[in-house]
Amino acid sequence: MGTLRFLNAGESHGPALTAIIEGLPSNLRISSEFINRELSRRQSGYGRGGRMKIEKDRVEILSGVRFGYTLGSPVTLMVRNKDWENWTDIMAVEGQPTEKKEITNPRPGHADLPGGIKYGFHDLRNVLERASARETTTRVAVGAVCKQLLEDIGIRIGSYVVSIGEISLRDRIKDIPLEERFEKAESSEVRTPLPELDQEFKELIDRAREEGESLGGVFEVFAVGVPVGLGSHVHWDRRLDGRIAQAMMSIQAMKGVEIGEGFSLAEMYGSQAHDEIFWDKERGFYHRTNRAGGIEGGITNGEPILVRVGMKPIPTLMRRKSLRSVNIKTKQPFDAAKERSDVTAVPAAAVVGEAMLAIVLAQAVLEKFGNDNWIDIKRRIEEYRAYTREF
Numbered sequence: 576m577g578t579l580r581f582l583n584a585g586e587s588h589g590p591a592l593t594a595i596i597e598g599l600p601s602n603l604r605i606s607s608e609f610i611n612r613e614l615s616r617r618q619s620g621y622g623r624g625g626r627m628k629i630e631k632d633r634v635e636i637l638s639g640v641r642f643g644y645t646l647g648s649p650v651t652l653m654v655r656n657k658d659w660e661n662w663t664d665i666m667a668v669e670g671q672p673t674e675k676k677e678i679t680n681p682r683p684g685h686a687d688l689p690g691g692i693k694y695g696f697h698d699l700r701n702v703l704e705r706a707s708a709r710e711t712t713t714r715v716a717v718g719a720v721c722k723q724l725l726e727d728i729g730i731r732i733g734s735y736v737v738s739i740g741e742i743s744l745r746d747r748i749k750d751i752p753l754e755e756r757f758e759k760a761e762s763s764e765v766r767t768p769l770p771e772l773d774q775e776f777k778e779l780i781d782r783a784r785e786e787g788e789s790l791g792g793v794f795e796v797f798a799v800g801v802p803v804g805l806g807s808h809v810h811w812d813r814r815l816d817g818r819i820a821q822a823m824m825s826i827q828a829m830k831g832v833e834i835g836e837g838f839s840l841a842e843m844y845g846s847q848a849h850d851e852i853f854w855d856k857e858r859g860f861y862h863r864t865n866r867a868g869g870i871e872g873g874i875t876n877g878e879p880i881l882v883r884v885g886m887k888p889i890p891t892l893m894r895r896k897s898l899r900s901v902n903i904k905t906k907q908p909f910d911a912a913k914e915r916s917d918v919t920a921v922p923a924a925a926v927v928g929e930a931m932l933a934i935v936l937a938q939a940v941l942e943k944f945g946n947d948n949w950i951d952i953k954r955r956i957e958e959y960r961a962y963t964r965e966f
């Protein structure tokens with residue numbers, strides 16, 4: 576026990592989304608303004624659908640904080656769904672089921688059909704309400720709390736979009752330092768490090784929208800200022816790369832995760848793949864390359880953590896393009912087109928990726944340095960950083 580964990584709850588069109596964070600130390604400064612900034616970053620990004628025009632996500636802190644500092648008790652966060660007003664009859668939290676409003680047309684690529692079969696629902700809304708990526712709102716709120724903890728000890732997390740559909744910037748951003756990629760992405764409507772190419776991306780997204788299509792893509796998340804020694808080689812579920820991969824794959828629509836150079840390492844000779852070790856008096860041990868993405872043996876090695884994540888195209892398609900499916904009641908085929916959906920959500924997913932990395936790193940920090948009083952923990956971390964420089 577004693578590690579940081581959270582539970583979240585809430586349906587996409589229910590009254591509110593909530594999260595309880597357990598295991599935060601006392602005396603950690605938490606700003607709801609900071610959390611709200613992260614929530615609005617997650618809502619941004621060209622290619623989002625009608626729902627994001629309705630929602631204006633803002634956090635309410637319901638427990639665990641006084642005068643802006645944590646108490647060491649569980650922290651409860653809540654974000655209300657504005658769209659709830661339009662869905663009270665359909666969601667019918669305490670009402671009777673109405674036959675005609677049931678969803679019986681499963682969308683290919685969504686949780687509708689496997690979820691319906693597994694949980695025994697013939698109204699697929701019972702599945703899609705929780706499968707929806709609306710749930711990532713509270714992950715970002717929890718991640719924002721973790722980011723505040725990490726920033727207080729000099730660990731910063733960022734992300735940027737590398738590709739959407741067929742347009743990839745991977746080769747063109749190679750020489751831009753990580754933090755600069757992030758800063759530039761913050762001023763880009765599609766959150767790429769090359770805002771001058773926004774128009775090209777927007778035209779691709781507009782074309783997809785007109786055709787009733789959807790798009791996926793790739794984003795990268797990084798952490799800088801990470802001390803050596805988070806995670807462990809001693810047991811499979813303590814390896815940090817494995818924990819990060821799980822956290823990223825748990826985001827709706829993510830289909831691949833690479834750490835550092837990832838899959839391309841498989842094509843290299845050993846002499847090209849590994850990061851050579853250097854030492855100087857000021858820095859202690861360091862590397863001049865970071866193909867490992869900051870993790871060796873499941874342990875951080877002091878270089879930036881770099882994670883690349885691939886997102887599939889959004890499953891819900893709009894009227895003009897459709898995928899074939901079969902109605903679960905009539906067993907008749909139908910075209911699974913819908914009225915409202917995101918065309919692409921790669922920029923938003925990147926912000927969720929930041930939150931997940933922040934949660935995993937905050938867990939790893941508290942595992943290593945204790946989790947009662949943040950003031951003591953911070954002192955221990957400073958001493959440890961001095962130790963690693965002198966090692």
Ligand SMILES: Cc1cc2nc3c(=O)[nH]c(=O)nc-3n(C[C@H](O)[C@H](O)[C@H](O)COP(=O)(O)O)c2cc1C
Binds near residue numbers: 685
């Ligand atoms: C930020 C974000 C927004 C999303 N928006 C939509 C959407 O508008 N419509 C949709 O069908 N899927 C959307 N998705 C993807 C689905 O939630 C996801 O594909 C579905 O839950 C099935 O899970 P799987 O793709 O991981 O198998 C979104 C995902 C993310 C991360």
Ligand SMILES: C=C(O[C@@H]1CC(C(=O)O)=C[C@@H](OP(=O)(O)O)[C@H]1O)C(=O)O
Binds near residue numbers: 624706
């Ligand atoms: C609500 C959010 O994303 C939603 C994720 C989602 C899905 O199926 O995953 C479907 C859409 O919801 P709706 O069906 O209400 O239009 C997205 O808008 C959000 O990110 O806050």
